[in-house]
Amino acid sequence: MRNSDIRQEIKSAGLRLWQIAEALGMQDSNFSRRLRHELSEAEKAKIREIIADLSKEVQE
Secondary structure, three states: OOOHHHHHHHHHOOOOHHHHHHHHOOOHHHHHHHOOOOOOHHHHHHHHHHHHHHHHHHHO
């Protein structure tokens, strides 16, 4: 599966794909479609930042 590293990080953080999509300003269906093709390292870095920010909010 493509982007399995990102998918696993989202799952491990206790987040859902729609939460990441919302933070990126897109529909969850569009985000899911983007994950079908391997993302660039820059896109992955941005998603990792969002995961870190959202997981901090969840913990508080």
